[in-house]
Amino acid sequence: MSGAGQRGISVGAVLALLDLAAKGVPDEHDAVAELLAAERLDPAAVTQVGQRVRELQGAVARLHRRGRELSALFSCARELAALHDVDELVAGLVRRAHDLAGTDVTYLSEFDEATSELRVRSTAGTVASAFQRLRVPPHTGLAGKVVESRAPQWTSHYAHLRDVPHADSIDVAVRAEGLVSILGVPLIAGEHVLGVLFAANRNEHAFSPEEVALLSAFADNVAVVLQTTRLLSQARDAAEETQRAYAELAQHVEAMERAGQVHEELTAAVLRGGGAADVARTLSDALERPVVIVDENNAVLASSDGAAAAVIDSAPVRAALADSRRSGRCTLLEPRQDDFRAAVAVLAGDMVLGGLLIGDGAVELGAVEQRTIERAAQITALLTLKQDAVRYAEDRVRGELLNDVLSPDVRRHSDLAARLRARRVRPQDLRTVVVAVVGPEHRRAALRAAHVLASASGLFGEVEGVVTLVLPEADPREAAALVRDRVRAGTGVDEVLAVAARPADVLGELSARFAAVRDCSRVLAALGVESAAVDADEYAPYTSMFAGEPAGAQQFIDRLIGPVLRWDADRGTELLSTLRQFVDCNASPVRTARSMDVHTNTVLQRIDRVTSLLGDSWRDPEPFFRLSVAVRLEGLRRRFQPDP
Structure with a gap:
C-alpha cells in the first residue's frame, strides 16, 4: 500500500494471513482482525483485507468439502465395483456419511413402495435397538416432510417441531435415542425418492448451509449408489430368472421328447397287437417309476415290476380313480397312498375300463408327465377295446356254440361235434356245467375271468343272464370251487355263487345239467345265498319243489x-x-x-x-x-x- 499516512503490511503479516486463509475454517477469535490491527492499518483497509481473507477461507473450505465429497464418491465407486452384499454396501455408506457429517447419529431410511413407509435400513452411532427397527408412516414426521418436499429439512429441536404430524412410535424412538437436532436430505433418483439420509445430534444444534449442502451432496452420491445397486439386483434377478427359465425350458424339452418317445412306443404297441403289459413297461421306463394297470374292478391286469397284489384294495386309490373319472385328468395323491403317487382312469366315453397307477420314482410328475400318463391311459383304452372286440368276436362264436350245446332243442345239435372241433374244442372235454352268479356290475369282469378259465378246453358265455361255463373237470364240487375262486379274483368281490352239475357222459345231457344248475342257483339266490360253491345234486329235492317259483x-x-x-x-x-x-x-x-x-x-x-x-x-x-x-x-x- 502507498499514500500519505499509510504504510505497507509486513511480510510476516502477509504470510500469517495466507496461513489463516489456507485453513479454510474461520477462526472463532477473529485472528485476522487482530493481526491487521497489529499492523496499524486504517479501518477501511482492515475491513477490505479481512473480507478478502474470509472469502479465501470460504473458497478453501468449499474445496476441502468437495475433496471430501470426491473422496467419498470414489470410495463408493470402488465399493460398488466390488459389490457382493448390498446390505454391507449400504451400511458402509452410512458410516462414511457419519464420518463426513460429524454428527452423533447418522441413519438411512429406505422408501417402501408397497406401503409408502420409510423404514430404517442402516444406522451409525445409535444405541437404542428400537430405533434400528423404526418405520415411519406416510406424511408423518420430519421424514415425511422430506419425501413430500423432495428437499432437505431440519430442526434444531425435534420436540419443538410443530409444522409436521407426529406419531407416538416415532417420538418414543427419538426420545429413547436422545436425539434433539435432526437434518434430513432426500435420496432422489430421477422421479423417485429412494429414501432419506439423516444426520442428528443429541444436543440442540443449528445446521449451517454448509452442513446441509455437504450432506445433500453426499446424499446425491448415495442415491446413485442405491439406484445402481437396485438395477444390479434387478439385473441379477433377471439373470437368475433367465437361468431358471432356460432350465425349465430344457426340462420341458426333455419331457416333451420323453413324451414323444412314449407315444411312439405305445402307438407301435397298438399296431403290433400289444397289451396292458406293454403299456406298463413303456411308461415305467420313461418315468422311471413303477406302473400298475387295473381293470374296472381294480384287479391288476399288468405291473411293470410284477410285484403288485392281485387286487388294489385301497380307499384313497379308489377315490383318486373316481376323481379322475369325473375330471378325465390325472389325479395326484398327496401324500402318497400305498406307494402310489398318481392315478388316472382308463375311459372309453362313459364306459370305465380300468385305471393306471403310478408309483414313486426319479422323474418329477410335472404337467408334461401327467399329460403323458393321460395319453398312456387313452392308449390303454384303445388296446382294451381292440382286445375286447377280438375277444367278443371269438366269444360270440363260442357263445353261440355254448347256447346250442345247452339248448333243449335237439335241432340245434346237428353237426355240433364238427363245429366244436372247428373251434378247437374237443366234445369229450365238455362234461361239467357251472354257473357263476354275480352282481350285474361285475358280470363283464366275471366273463373275462371265465374266458381265461375255459378258453383252452371248454366253453363259456352268458346264458339266460348268467355266466356259464362247460369244463372238463369231473368233480362238481371242485369245478364249482375253481370257478368261484377265479371269478372272485377277477372281479375283486367275495359274493360269487358257483353251482355245478354232475358230469355229462354225452353232449345231449348238457342241456338237462344246465337246467339243473340254473334252477338250483335261482333257489339258493332266493334264499339269500350269495357266496358258495355247491353241487346242484345235493339240493335237487328243493330245486324240484321251487324251481318254478324260486321266491x-x-x-x-x-x-x-x-x-x-x-x-x-x-x-x-x-x-x-x-x-x-x-x-x-x-x-x-x-x-x-x-x-x-x-x-x-x-x-x-x-x-x-x-x-x-x-x-x-x-x-x-x-x-x-x-x-x-x-x-x-x-x-x-x-x-x-x-x-x-
Missing part, C-alpha cells in the same frame, strides 16, 4: 316255521336247533335229547313251546313233512350266511 322258498319257510324263528330272534332261544334235531331223529324225544346231550324233559318242554307257536296239528304226517322241508331249507340258508 316261494323263503315264503314257504316263513309260513311253516316263521313263529319259531321270530321266537328265537326275540328271546335268544334255540327252538329251531331243537326242532331240527327232532326232525332228524324221526320225532323221537328220547333220541333228540340224547343227540343234543340234554334231559328228555328239556326236549319235551321245547316241543310244547313249538306246539304253542305252530298249533296242535304240526306233528301230523303231512304237516310234519312240510315242516321238515322248511326246517332243512332254513338250515341250508344259514349254512351259507357269514358269521355275525
